[in-house]
Structures are given as structure tokens and as C-alpha cells.
Amino acid sequence: MKRRNWVALAAMGLGLAACVEQPQRAVVMVPAQSCDTSFRVANASSRTVERLYFSHSSRSGWGNDQLGSSVLPPGRQLSYRAANTGLYDFRVVWDNGRAAELRQVNVCVASQITVTNGGLRAN
Template identity: 45%
Template sequence: MTMPRRLLPAILALLGAAAVSACAPQTVYVPTPVGVAPVPSGPGCDTRFQLVNNSSRTILTFQYSHASLSSWGVDQLGQNVVAPGQVWNARAANAGAYDFRITWVGGGAAELRNINICAASRIYVTNRGMYAQ
């Protein structure tokens, strides 16, 4: 469950008040999904998707961002990897076109660009590259 952004200042103020009495400074981490300003999604747009590793190599990093952005954003796998045959579940923050990038353990990368997240439910990684379906 994600927290509405409008609640964040109030929560941070409460946490800050509690931290005044603590000996050590407090660090607050609030994860946010990759996205841009909301795009009207129309009825039935589901932004959940799966990364399916149909390659013979382990995926080390997985990045995606709205196609309108110039950067890839953070690695969505964190400390995890996606071994051959495994599936990773993800969700884009907004409707629209997205770009995807993976890197493999041991080197090499593949990219897939301008994929309508409302129409694609799976991003497949093969030894030859990536495709959406």
C-alpha cells in the first residue's frame, strides 16, 4: 500500500517531533513507484506487468521509466536478481508509454522502448533481447 503524497508532510512533522527526544537522528525512507504526472488512463488500464526471464542468463538490474523521461531511474530489483525461468512482478505508476532496460550478471544489456503499459502485461527477456506482449 502506498501513502498519498499529501499526507507525507504531516507524517514527517510527527516523526520530526518524535526525533527531537531521541539521541540519534532519524532517517525516514518512503518508497515511491517510478512515474510522472498522472495521465488519464481510461477504463480498464492495468499498469501491473511481469518481467519474464526467458534467457539463459541471470538478470542483475531492471530499470524502467516513462518514455517522456530522459533517465532510467533506480534499479527495481534492489539486492534481488531474476534467474533464468523466473518472473518478477512490477507496477508502473501511470498509464502511457514506458522504456525498459535490463543488465545481465557478467555484462551485457538489453533495452525495449515506447511500450504502452496498458496494452502489455509481460516484458520478456530472451538471449536476443526483449519484447512485450
């Protein structure tokens, strides 16, 4: 009989515990890290850039020529905005057919890709 009472009391205690307001835990929402993915491509070389490619480093191909039917003459620059944050690869092809590549550029940090006679650099 005593055991039955103890079980009943224990059950009542658990039932009451469910009614007691439990402390709330604060959930802090941290916004996704964002950055400005805009950048310029400046031609500081002595040749005209006929083709410009850039793509997220996780992709296997270059995609479309970003200049389309245009070119990037020496001393000129164009502005772009990357679709996503992270690392990007860049490739240019000059009017003489020579090409240069620059890989793994963080577009959250670099705001300019400079085309020089020696290749590409991120600033």
C-alpha cells in the same frame, strides 16, 4: 415619444427574458481512461538478470534499479505496477554486463516483458 415607449418596451422584454427559464444543457462527464498498469518481467534467457530499469518514456533517465539487491534468475518472473499509464522504456543488464533495451511499450496493452537471449520483447 413613440421612440421612448419602444425603448421602454424593449427593456421590459429583455427583463422578462431573463426571468424565463432557459433550457439546460446536459454535461456528460466522461471518466478518465484507465487501464491496468500491472505487468510481469519474465526471464526466458539463459543468464541471470542483475539489473532491471523501467521508466516512463517521457523521462530522460532510468531511475533506480528495480531489482535492488535481488536478481532475476532464468525461468523466474517478477510482477510490477507502473505508476502512470502510457509508454515506458525497459532496460536489463545480465550478469555478464551485457544490456538490452526496449522502448515505447504501452503498459495499458502489454502485460509481460520477456527477457530473451536476443533482447526484450513485450507481450
